[in-house]
Amino acid sequence: MDIPPETLNRDELQDYLNHHLLGSKSGVRLFQAAASTWNGTAYEQEFLELSEQVSEEQDELSQLIDQLDLRQSVVENAIGMAAEAAGRLNPVNITRSKSEGMTQVEMDVLQSALQGKAGMYAVLARLAERFPDAGLDGQRMSDLYEQAQDQQARVRRISDETMDSRFVAPDHHHGSGVST
Template sequence: MSTSDATGTPKDHVPQLLDRHELQDYLNHHLLGSRSGVRMFRTAADTWRGTPYEQRFKDLTAQVSEMQDRLIALIDRLGLHRSPLHAMAGLAAAVAGRFNPVNLTRSKTQGMTQVELDILQGALQGQMGMWQALAELATLAPEGGLDRAEMEANHERTRELQDAVRRISDETLGTRFLR
């Protein structure tokens, strides 16, 4: 059973202050992941070069990059610092991602291509989790500078990107697993 504070508000609903250090660390980790994610989408566009899916992946890459820009803008707007260590790790991940260790041959018709598509969906699922957590934090710490509606809109936009990758996966699945 929930106890109440002096105003009668349940204690589990009392607004809290954001731990800005933890939030900064959390957002920097997601920024690091987003750098790898943008690179993975660029690599997928290379995998699908010469097919109708190439442009779809180029469009997805631009949209995923835009979501990364939204994260950077949020970090900046909140007055948090972007970690130079994470930036260097992101550059290393970007270089490594260019080699596409998941789909070395850039095949469109093998099981590893499915793994690549699954990983892209998983990366977007991680980003959706971040936006959802930030939406909840906006409610728990209303003075923290997070806008719930903005975080929910970012969550929805990321879900749409994940759905787009899933559609490509569904449309091309037979080329990998059916004879």
């Protein structure tokens, strides 16, 4: 008796990619809000660059959904638009302070979002290996995984470099390089 070949569950893949596309919409706004938090510092430009990269990846993910002949969820697109609007308000760091605990929460949320994105690309790279005819470019997915890891390391570095401005008493700052 022949065992039928494994097939990719395209409905679940569609749902999975749509959820990540939804998350990327608020992610772009979170990076723009972080740039606003760090307005006037060297970190502002770095967060703007990260925002641009995440936006380009969002476009690529949207194109991938189309290339795979999957549907983009109308409901999730509407939710995504609402998330984009909410992201403009920067609900994580409302005061845009560089020196409060909420600034660290903002950094942590950005790293978490990037970790989620890296996880998606790792899954897609593995699926590309298992299902070579599925239309997934395994090398591109691996490259995007590495890019997400690099982005996460950049946010972690900024967090580390600015940590003293949040957690060390003002008269004891050593080398944080950030004025609040």
